Amino acid sequence: MLYSKHAKLLLGFAICVTFAASCKLPKYKMIAEPGSIAIFEQQKPTNFGTKIYSATIDGKYGIKKYHLSGLLILKQLEDSTTRAVFQSEAGLTLFDFEWHKNHSFKVVSIIPKMDKKPLILALKKDFEILMKINLQHENSFKTQDGDYISYIYPLERGFVDYRLLENQILDIKVFNDHKTYISFLPEAPYLITELPNNIRLVHHKAKFTITLKALENYAPTE
Amino acid sequence: MKHILHIFLTLNLCCWSTNIFSQTSDYKSITNPTSLKQTFANKVNNTSSIESNFTQVKQMKLLKENLHSSGKFYYKKEQKVRIEYLKPYNYLVVLNKGQLFVKDNQGKGNKVNTKNSKSLKAINQIMIDCMSGNIFNNADFTVTSFENNNSYLLKLTPKSTEIKSMFKNIEVYFDKKNTQIERLLMNENNGDQTDMKFKDIKTNINLSDALFQTR
Numbered sequence: 001m002l003y004s005k006h007a008k009l010l011l012g013f014a015i016c017v018t019f020a021a022s023c024k025l026p027k028y029k030m031i032a033e034p035g036s037i038a039i040f041e042q043q044k045p046t047n048f049g050t051k052i053y054s055a056t057i058d059g060k061y062g063i064k065k066y067h068l069s070g071l072l073i074l075k076q077l078e079d080s081t082t083r084a085v086f087q088s089e090a091g092l093t094l095f096d097f098e099w100h101k102n103h104s105f106k107v108v109s110i111i112p113k114m115d116k117k118p119l120i121l122a123l124k125k126d127f128e129i130l131m132k133i134n135l136q137h138e139n140s141f142k143t144q145d146g147d148y149i150s151y152i153y154p155l156e157r158g159f160v161d162y163r164l165l166e167n168q169i170l171d172i173k174v175f176n177d178h179k180t181y182i183s184f185l186p187e188a189p190y191l192i193t194e195l196p197n198n199i200r201l202v203h204h205k206a207k208f209t210i211t212l213k214a215l216e217n218y219a220p221t222e
Numbered sequence: 223m224k225h226i227l228h229i230f231l232t233l234n235l236c237c238w239s240t241n242i243f244s245q246t247s248d249y250k251s252i253t254n255p256t257s258l259k260q261t262f263a264n265k266v267n268n269t270s271s272i273e274s275n276f277t278q279v280k281q282m283k284l285l286k287e288n289l290h291s292s293g294k295f296y297y298k299k300e301q302k303v304r305i306e307y308l309k310p311y312n313y314l315v316v317l318n319k320g321q322l323f324v325k326d327n328q329g330k331g332n333k334v335n336t337k338n339s340k341s342l343k344a345i346n347q348i349m350i351d352c353m354s355g356n357i358f359n360n361a362d363f364t365v366t367s368f369e370n371n372n373s374y375l376l377k378l379t380p381k382s383t384e385i386k387s388m389f390k391n392i393e394v395y396f397d398k399k400n401t402q403i404e405r406l407l408m409n410e411n412n413g414d415q416t417d418m419k420f421k422d423i424k425t426n427i428n429l430s431d432a433l434f435q436t437r
Binding site: 050052054056058066067071085087089090091092093096108109111112211213215 | 285307310324388416
């Protein structure tokens, strides 16, 4: 029993060291409890139904500023498919993304001006992190810093860190090489099982911010 | 990453989805629209301003429920339009001589020169032409006309590939008695529809230029 427990600790430590060496993680106080992350994953927002946000995208390219606004509709269908639709306030659909229950991703529709791979991949990643879709369970782990707990998942490049306090998400960071390049900053902590009401997705390197504000009183009717 | 920034920078879209309501079964095609064109030409000459309330319903295949919004619409000769969404979100669009000003639900304003965007310019022009009656002269759409006892129906089919990629067509309904616009319907390529209905329409009233300031 004792040997088994030490073996698990060594395995967990080996995983952490490997990542620390090859992927340049920040200095976390690591807890070798890879199994505990399953609890976090089980509590993802799976039944949020329909969430409608007033959405804006602000950025700066050189000396030029740009601004785009619309409505972002996040919808979970009965067959466990998830959709993210962005449309102008006047109703025109700008893009429509779909995640099948088997986690495959599909662009249902997108206007030509937005049909660019880097943009699609950036938005895809943002939504997946927000809705906790397609997180790589393998090589994920949990860390703790005082009362704050982090669940860290590897990405294709870098990591995503969900930071929690008392089962509520305080913020989410995407980082690599000790630098945070995307911050998800909710206006207030929110439960793991829900989506935030108001949140900013700050892309530090790309210098643009997506701001989402839930339309609380917007109750669609038949 | 520069690609993403460039995309956002050039993406200036303000699309008025006009719902295209496909109940055209009782409409008959107007094979010779000469008389109708003259009627609309007279409307252009005789209409200096319009103020109305509007409701908008977005029907999406994705959602069982429809999305409802409402607001106020203003038009003033020449080329001035103000569309103000009031519920359930605030969204303001002002067009004035090729300049577009947008103010979103979070209170941020953005000024755009539509001359740099063909698609944006085309969409802006459609709105102005629909309200003023100048629709038959619009160069970006093919117009086919229909009528029943109460209404004229103009079907606008986009000519350019760029606008075709945004939506399938627009149907515009006019009251036969006074050629006032009643309804705008836009059919998107994915089957979704946006339905904009106008009511409490007032014409030729005094509208302040301040309503159409692009700042």
